[in-house]
Amino acid sequence: MKCNQNGMETSSALELVLRGDPALLAIVRLSLAVSLSAVLFAALVGLPLGAALALTRFPGRGAAIVVLNALMGLPPVVVGLAVYLLLSRSGPLGELGLLFTPQAMVIAQAILIAPIVAALARQTLEDLWLEYRDELSAMGVGPARRIATLIWDGRFSLLTALLAGFGRAAAEVGAVIIVGGNIDGFTRVMTTAIALETSKGDLPLALGLGFVLIAIVVVVNALAWGARRAGERMAG
Amino acid sequence: MMQTRRTFFALATFALLAAPALAQDKSIVVASTTSTQDSGLFGHILPLFKQRTGIDVKVVSQGTGQALDTGRRGDADVVFVHARPQEERFVADGFGVKRNAVMYNDFVLIGPGSDPAGIRGSKDILAALKTIKDKGAVFISRGDKSGTHAAELNLWKLAGIDIAKDKGPWYREIGQGMGAALNTAAASDAYVLADRGTWLSFKNRGDLVIAVEGDNRLFNQYGIILVNPARHAHVKKDLGQAFIDWIISPEGQEAIADYRIGGEQLFFPNATVPGA
DSSP: OOSTTTTGGGSOHHHHHHTTOHHHHHHHHHHHHHHHHHHHHHHHHHHHHHHHHHHOOOTTHHHHHHHHHHHTTOOHHHHHHHHHHHHSTTSTTGGGOOTTSHHHHHHHHHHHHHHHHHHHHHHHHHHHHHHHHHHHHHTTOOHHHHHHHHHHHTHHHHHHHHHHHHHHHHHOOHHHHHHHTTOTTTTOOHHHHHHHHHHTTOHHHHHHHHHHHHHHHHHHHHHHHHHHHHHHHHHO | OHHHHHHHHHHHHHHHHHSOOOSOOOEEEEEEEHHHHHTTHHHHHHHHHHHHHOOEEEEEEEOHHHHHHHHHTTOOSEEEESOHHHHHHHHHTTSEEEEEEEEEEEEEEEEETTOTTOOTTOSOHHHHHHHHHHHTOOEEEOOSOOHHHHHHHHHHHHTTOOHHHHOOTTEEEOOOOHHHHHHHHHHHTOEEEEEHHHHHHOOOOTTEEEEEOOOGGGEEEEEEEEEOTTTOTTSOHHHHHHHHHHHTSHHHHHHHHHOEETTEEOOEEOTTSTTO
């Protein structure tokens, strides 16, 4: 949203979308890039973790599941603050110079949604495991292979876990505004742009941007749905 | 397996997209206040600076207290704020190199058109605040350690009111930015102290009008400070100083003076005025 004064403020969100406003498109692109990257990292950690919890039995497992489920409700602002303190020049990882960058936003969102992906994956795979247990046990497959097999065979159902994570990441403002700084043209995403327009009192534009954001999330979900249908057909 | 690989690469591409250009870009981080950003001043002057020097200025807009804290932690190269005593302490404590005066505007007391305290049109801010308190008219305080919040607390003190002790249910601290405070005041028929720049560019005024303006005590001075590279070695000293030099140069000062909304000038450059 460069040139706020002359550009964004005088036009409605719909107009901006229709004429392909470059500032708005850049914000949409960054929102997608940050949140999808966060989903990727959350999946790399969350899916194996969820699978491992689904198929192992150990003392305290119930407590671990309760904690994991509770972490689905991590407050974004707290995650943002923790990542901020970590990445600040005066913090332990300050040397990296990551504060107020898109990478910092990916880190914060990945931490926020990894528990969601893990908890939902655990539930999905535990159900699947009931079907597979005898077969896999009989075949004498090791734990790592079991996890890989379960994740692969449950991939279509696991998509829902990833979409839940994406929805949460794309919708949150508390974490990214702290670690990203809402810098024009650099770390401004849909939610922080909405917060900014609200604070400028341009409520119609803020609401319009909100509808754009919802539309984006719908499109991502529709694409995932289509991919799932196509994949299931191909897999027979 | 093909398909997972493809999905993975698609996602990895997004991960790369999220990475900023790896090229050594010329950019600095400036921690500033909501007023300079929300009023549109930066949108006006930064493209001119970029054109002249090729330096990108990344503005993180916060309240003055938070912006100074960001500088103290070394997370910004330059701070551009409006609370002189705090700025001077920032430099005295060794976090900043030197404070430079940049510009001023003024605060205005905003209130509902119905004017429940009966102060509209007054030029005496201290008498107006006393009346608000005596009548228990609703007052929204930023409560966020911003420059405007500091100015408001100082005005209560000058009016002889110990707000920490005397505040009642009429005095509401919201702990948020200027825009949020104006939104709240518009929704609750309340008085609120605002900087003129944010007020002029604010869209959701509802029934709000200027109640008190023109008192000398409503003066609002902005200053700019380079974060001390001796304390934070990674500070981009040369680029940050180039920004400061430009903004207090005749060219930068003129750019500030040129910024208007609806014909009204928002900020008045005064870098060359001694003691500003």
